[in-house]
Amino acid sequence: FGIGAAVMWAATSSRQPPATVPGLMKFQMTPGNGLYLNMPAEPAISPDGSRIVFVCVDSLGTRQLSVRSLDAVEARRLPGTEGAALPFWSPDGQWIAFFADEALRKVRLDGGSPMVVAPAPDARGGVWLPNDDILFAPNRQGGLERVNAGGGKPEAMTTLDVGEGELGHRYPALMPDGKQISYVSIRGATRHRVKLLDLEKRTVTDLGPSASAVVPVPGYLLSLDDTGDDVHLLVQSIDGSGRKPAGAARRIVASIRADNIGYHNAAATANLLIVQRSSDIRSRMEWRDVRDGGSSVIGREMNLGGLSLSPDGRRVAMMMGESFDLWIRDLESGERRRLTSEAGYKSDLTWSPDGRQLAYAQQFNLESQGAAYEARLKSTDGVGEARTLFRGPGIFSSPMGWTPDGRELLVCASDSIGTFQLYLVPVAGGGKPRIHAPIPTGRNQARLSPDGRWLASLSTESGRSEAWIESFPDAATRFQASSNGALRVEWMEDGRRLAWIDSKSQLWTSDVTHGSGLTLGAPRRSFAIVSTGEFPAFDVRGTRVLLPIPERESGTGSLEAILGWQALIPKS
Structure with missing residues (x-):
């Protein structure tokens, strides 16, 4: 997206002064239209970087999706998304997938009624692939499944390694090479681990321990660090193969608010990062x-x-x-x-x-x-x-x-x-x-x-x-x-x-x-x-x-x- 659009959004969205770090700009975003941010708001950035979808609540606490363009003052509600959670975008940016009423659903950005794609009794995230398949976690425990965005019978993509102590695979994300999926392997008694699934070979690579799933961007993986008194956002360089960490992970943002086991509550592109702040309620x-x-x-x-x-x-x-x-x-x-x-x-x-x-x-x-x-x-x-x-x-x-x-x-x-x-x-x-x-x-x-x-x-x-x-x-x-x-x-x-x-x-x-x-x-x-x-x-x-x-x-x-x-x- 253009810098002009981002600056316009900053000017209309926040009265805070710009950050003092050269090349850096920070601004706050609230929903408007009588809505409040859900905790977590579960933001997702559109493929072209021009819009953000997130979860809001109304005065009765009903969750629903809102979309905000970076050059707009307020967000707009997406009709028919009551009860929605964990939204994510189609590759062409024309659809938004989400979970509600024990199902994976999708809705057109320009309107229309949501459509059911597959059962998802207690979902933990999904990603829309370039070939129009959706890979998702239908339950809080168990493996990942794949289904065509048009519907059909889901296919198992990962299985738990019980001997390794795995309890669930959650929050899949597409790696920058478009050939691998990252996800977090939830453990009951030990540290969670981030893994990569090769979509063609069906092989799995272990990237190491982590407090959460990762947000992949070119050259980096973003995740949470909860080892101290505060929760920070970590940035980890990855090598050219996209399969190995390179160097030490660094803390870049403090006081991150997230919810649910293994969830990061953040979204990023190479230039834009979205995190959630929250005060006492x-x-x-x-x-x-x-x-x-x-x-x-x-x-x-x-x-x-x-x-x-x-x-x-x-x-x-x-x-x-x-x-x-x-x-x-x-x-x-x-x-x-x-x-x-x-x-x-x-x-x-x-x-x-x-x-x-x-x-x-x-x-x-x-x-x-x-x-x-x-x-x-x-x-x-x-x-x-x-x-x-x-x-x-x-x-x-x-x-x-x-x-x-x-x-x-x-x-x-x-x-x-x-x-x-x-x-x-x-x-x-x-x-x-x-x-x-x-x-x-x-x-x-x-x-x-x-x-x-x-x-x-x-x-x-x-x-x-x-x-x-x-x-x-x-x-x-x-x-x-x-x-x-x-x-x-x-x-x-x-x-x-x-x-x-x-x-x-x-x-x-x-x-x-x-x-x-x-x-x-x-x-x-x-x-x-x-x-x-x-x-x-x-x-x-x-x-x-x-x-x-x-x-x-x-x-x-x-x-x-x-x-x-x-x-x-x-x-x-």
Whole structure:
């Protein structure tokens, strides 16, 4: 693209002074049009370098794609891309591919309805090849697949080396020679590694350890460095063959914000670099009643993550701050206290029935930059250290609840290919973890009814993620509860109400009648859930939902464009 266009964009997009490094220009970009940047924004630069596509959210948190030309003041929305993630361009720049609703899709830049290309239940990136094939990662675990951009049956392109500890291949990118694909090999207990796939020979070359996938540009590979207190963007020279690093990697940009295991959240050409900056975001905690939508705000917190209500509904456990620590807040007094002080992302918080313990998922092996999660227990009075209870065979081990007697923890754990099965894990010892009634499609989330007789879970056995109900523990009776997609399922009112969040982030409920079996009433739509990447906490005894709602105007981040970024590379 022309320098004039870039300078015009800089002048209209930012009031910041130009960088002092000769040949370097930096400017900030925000979406405009009432939109906010998603975290991550997942930017991608068009093949001719004139446009950028990225993921935005509206006031309800609905993700959608926006495209901005470098000579434009504001971005424009791409209709029909609600729920989109990880966009990438066609070689001619006329199409944009993306993932939404468990599928790889494509849409013309000049308009039209998106078209489905292939199934992608839980995608982790893709690249559009010059021959009009698309190579993509359809799941968070497993290998890469290839499909024609016009559709068809996907073909496996890579397979996991289980003996080497591989759990998934993610975020493919085309190397400058057009003959090789780079991707990141995800490991659970050791450092991830970057690999190259020769598209013709199908041979794989190992480029070495890395915190993320790479962004290839002529002569260089860009990736993340998370070994210090901050996350930096690294630049690594590669030799003429494009298959070997040359010299030492150098840090060029600090304070990079990314998300998801192995993802870099950056885009680059030989002259233009796009990274994401983000400030702290304040969120309000808001009660909403599923019966009438009535609401009340109980407080605000900074950088708020997952929520979980105590069995008596008087306290909430939550993840907060840049260190991802767990806190407990008294909902009446507002007083809070820190529960953990250890590095590593935490998720899937769930209280024991007596309220004395909190189970959660925690990243482990951080010293070797591993990516896997284990299920841990921590006393809610803060006394003593957290203890590891269970590690599954794959990346994820997510606590889902307890049996009513508190003797077993329900954990959804992924296997080597990413299918989740439900494990029953003894809490006090005296037995081994066991898989509960395994099914081929697995269970991606689960909740046991308060009386312990019925299990609600998510499964894709109908072709997409839906809520299912089954008798417990025998699983003799099993039926589908939702029909409009489901991202989360929960029990409310002591098991007399079933609630689920559909694929459009709408909350639905059904009355539950217990007798010799279980009967669901007609589904009723309650209200839209603001999509934040974190699910709300449900009051098991009542009819309220506690929502974490980001006040995006308090800090939404921006995309930083760096023109002439190679001037940042240290000379020695």
